[in-house]
Amino acid sequence: MDIKNYEWQSDFAKKHIAEGYRQGMAKVVLRVLDRRGVVVTDETRDRIAGCDDIEQLERWLDRAVDMDVADGLFD
Numbered sequence: 001m002d003i004k005n006y007e008w009q010s011d012f013a014k015k016h017i018a019e020g021y022r023q024g025m026a027k028v029v030l031r032v033l034d035r036r037g038v039v040v041t042d043e044t045r046d047r048i049a050g051c052d053d054i055e056q057l058e059r060w061l062d063r064a065v066d067m068d069v070a071d072g073l074f075d
Helices: 009-037 042-049 056-066 072-075
Strands: none
Touching: 009 042, 009 056, 042 072, 056 072
16 A cells, blocks of 8 residues: 555544654754754754744744854744
8 A cells, every 4th residue: 555645534643743744844944054054052952843833943944044043043
């Protein structure tokens, strides 16, 4: 069975898929900052990793591409 296009039905599956996506987005934001040589404090790292709002993480990712200072994400 090809699960690539399968739509999960259970709330359990949907919850865990969303959580995995959220965690992945946070990792991508942090990776972009790292690859750009931006210093990220533990406090900033925790704030990004702990964010539950996918749209906020996407905004931070867009900003991370141009940031020289990690705190600029939160302006």
